[in-house]
Amino acid sequence: MARSSIVVLSGAGICPGGGIMAAHAGDSLWERQLLEEVTVPMAYRQDPLRIQGFYNARRRRLADLEPSAAHVALARLETAWPGDFLLVTTNVDDLHERAGSRAPIHLFGELLKARCTECHHVHPWAEDLDFSSCCPSCATLGQLRPNIVWYGEPPLEMQRVHATLAQCTCFLALGTPGYLHPAAGFREDVPPSARTLVLGAEPAEESDGFREHRVGPADSEVTDLVAELLAEQES
Ligand SMILES: [Zn+2]
Known part of the structure; x- marks a missing residue:
């Protein structure tokens, strides 16, 4: 057999x-609005800090779960x-x-990982991401994005x-x-x-x-x- x-x-x-990506009672209005956009790569290209902010808030909330x-x-x-x-x-x-x-x-990726859009390395990441975040592999600043699979990207x-x-x-x-x-x-x-x-x-x-x-x-x-x-x- x-x-x-x-x-x-x-x-x-x-x-x-x-789940962490669902709307929660404690969500601010901007977080609720962002739920519609956060899986769209174009939204990230247009305003990375705004999208980073959404995922930063979700990442911080993991500790409460x-x-x-x-x-x-x-x-x-x-x-x-x-x-x-x-x-x-x-x-x-x-x-x-x-x-x-x-x-x-x-x-669909992990909140606790970040991917560098310069060198494509994936790193464990527990902190907030923003323009000052530095890639541990290539040292480029501000090119780390959440390692989350967005719309149109392969699982x-x-x-x-x-x-x-x-x-x-x-x-x-x-x-x-x-x-x-x-x-x-x-x-x-x-x-x-x-x-x-x-x-x-x-x-x-x-x-x-x-x-x-x-x-x-x-x-x-x-x-x-x-x-x-x-x-x-x-x-
Ligand atoms: Zn890099």
Whole structure:
């Protein structure tokens, strides 16, 4: 029998408050307006400081967030799973890492990394970004941008994700709609015999081709699912 290989795709639905990129009660008016623009590269070219400011505020807010029970359960699954395991996330926060996940793929980048538009190196970055930010590789000033995938830019590490999906025996889409990309495209990549499951807080609005659907709060649903998967492995 083929070695069990799980691919998990996680989305904003497993994060407290719908994720760091969602609108929050404490957002200023300008932050709310910026939510419409921040994923558009043209907006950054026109007014980099304004866009930097939005991401600086989000980056600072990371410290106030804690990993959810769903994050913790997925880290436990990764540790205890006897086969191959790959965690892919659309989230740009570091909550998976803080829960103990080893090396999640951040499809849409990370708030805690900056990329130099001069030399293209990517650096861990915990501070605010502005015109005085200096690239540690080429020492150019003011050319560091958030390492976030914006509209029209390709998601990161897709080759590795596609290759792993093509070999997997189980694909789980958690807190991200199964009928939308990337989950919809990923499901098409998995072998026909693979188990496919999508989990969300509300029933899907459209049919999505996943074999199993679960509806409920992410924390309890993901915790239960992880317990089931591990129990099935032991039996
Ligand atoms: Zn550089």
